[in-house]
Amino acid sequence: MTMKVYLLLAACTALLSSCLKHSIEDAMLNGSGSQSTTATLRYEINGNPVTLSVKNAGNQAVGSRTLYCEKAVGYVLSGVSSAGEFVFTFYTDSLMVGNYSYTSNLGPLFVTTFEGKPQYVYGPSDHMNFSVTSHKDGRISGKFSGQLTPAIVPGYPNNVYGTPGSVLIRNGSFDNVPVFY
Amino acid sequence: MRKRTLAVAALLLCMVQAQAQLGVMKRVGNNTQDYALGFGAFIKSAIPVSEGADVTVELGANLFPLKGYGMKYGTIMCPLKAGYRYTLNGTGQGFYVEPQAGFNLFGLTSLPEEYGNNINLRYHGAVLAAGAGFLFTIGRAPFDLNLRYEMVIAQGGSNNLISLGISRTISFGKKDTDY
Numbered sequence: 001m002t003m004k005v006y007l008l009l010a011a012c013t014a015l016l017s018s019c020l021k022h023s024i025e026d027a028m029l030n031g032s033g034s035q036s037t038t039a040t041l042r043y044e045i046n047g048n049p050v051t052l053s054v055k056n057a058g059n060q061a062v063g064s065r066t067l068y069c070e071k072a073v074g075y076v077l078s079g080v081s082s083a084g085e086f087v088f089t090f091y092t093d094s095l096m097v098g099n100y101s102y103t104s105n106l107g108p109l110f111v112t113t114f115e116g117k118p119q120y121v122y123g124p125s126d127h128m129n130f131s132v133t134s135h136k137d138g139r140i141s142g143k144f145s146g147q148l149t150p151a152i153v154p155g156y157p158n159n160v161y162g163t164p165g166s167v168l169i170r171n172g173s174f175d176n177v178p179v180f181y
Numbered sequence: 182m183r184k185r186t187l188a189v190a191a192l193l194l195c196m197v198q199a200q201a202q203l204g205v206m207k208r209v210g211n212n213t214q215d216y217a218l219g220f221g222a223f224i225k226s227a228i229p230v231s232e233g234a235d236v237t238v239e240l241g242a243n244l245f246p247l248k249g250y251g252m253k254y255g256t257i258m259c260p261l262k263a264g265y266r267y268t269l270n271g272t273g274q275g276f277y278v279e280p281q282a283g284f285n286l287f288g289l290t291s292l293p294e295e296y297g298n299n300i301n302l303r304y305h306g307a308v309l310a311a312g313a314g315f316l317f318t319i320g321r322a323p324f325d326l327n328l329r330y331e332m333v334i335a336q337g338g339s340n341n342l343i344s345l346g347i348s349r350t351i352s353f354g355k356k357d358t359d360y
Contacts, residue, residue, distance in 0.1 A: 022211065022337065022338035022339075023208075023210055023211065023212055023213060023338050023339065023340055023341075024288070024290065024302070024304055024306070024333065024335050024336050024338040024339065024340050025256070025290045025292065025302050025338070025340075026211070026212055026338055027336045027337040027338030028302045028304070028336050028338070029292075029300075029302070071300060093299060093301050094301040094302065094303050096303055135336075136336055136337065137336060137337035138336075138337075181300055
């Protein structure tokens with residue numbers, strides 16, 4: 001009886017092993033489960049909803065990706081929609097579940113475009129707060145919010161800024177965004 | 182929370198008897214050919230539940246260097262496992278089998294990236310292992326020679342390894358044997 005239990009455990013181990021073809025790093029690097037997944041980015045900017053959805057997000061071709069997170073100096077979350085570009089950098093060498101924030105103390109940071117003007121973390125109380133709630137199978141999901149200042153006369157690094165903190169980002173979420181390395 | 186887990190693990194490992202073990206191991210599976218032979222160190226405690234069987238608790242550290250990079254890149258995993266070690270002849274000596282299950286307290290795979298940056302992938306995950314070995318004595322010193330297949334499951338993938346280890350009991354035998 002005892003030997004049967006051991007044999008069963010050994011068989012289960014062998015079965016699980018054969019089912020999981022990818023090593024952990026391959027699964028994390030390649031997003032093995034992400035090819036057929038729809039990635040989404042949603043937020044409201046001064047009450048205006050923005051939605052970006054990409055099917056087969058894991059198969060976006062290099063150079064024409066519209067919603068993804070890429071390892072560079074930190075991890076750069078990027079979304080491109082008809083409303084403009086949305087960018088946020090997680091300054092970490094290992095993107096994990098947790099909270100990430102950027103404040104204007106760290107210097108001006110472009111985040112998105114709204115009403116034809118680039119929006120920066122610039123004003124004294126400006127910020128972007130991100131919460132990564134899931135990082136699994138090479139995909140990240142989470143929530144975010146923030147407060148930004150428009151550059152009314154763009155020309156970085158000599159932007160002329162408008163009313164500080166006049167642009168609010170609320171109810172932001174990102175789901176199943178593939179991470180590329 | 183993690184400190185509490187480690188404290189409980191340390192307490193368990195100090196109970197009844199403990200073994201220090203060194204092992205040589207090899208990662209197996211797809212795309213593992215870039216890894217050199219790994220090595221590991223373990224502390225293992227056994228709580229006798231019968232003459233021929235123990236419940237075991239093991240805390241280990243497995244290190245797998247990436248070929249060509251010395252110790253700069255590779256994978257390290259620290260599994261905490263519980264197991265049931267059963268000697269086939271029921272005496273507490275000789276050949277045994279030992280299924281184990283547990284949790285990977287720490288996992289880090291560090292890889293080179295083409296622009297010179299490091300890619301550090303951190304994970305935890307479940308651990309399953311199936312092992313077999315031989316308990317023997319040299320003089321009065323008890324040893325355990327064992328072979329184990331182990332898998333750490335996380336992030337939709339698994340790191341699989343085969344380990345050959347030898348351990349030496351370092352304290353606290355409660356059974357008639359020192360194992």
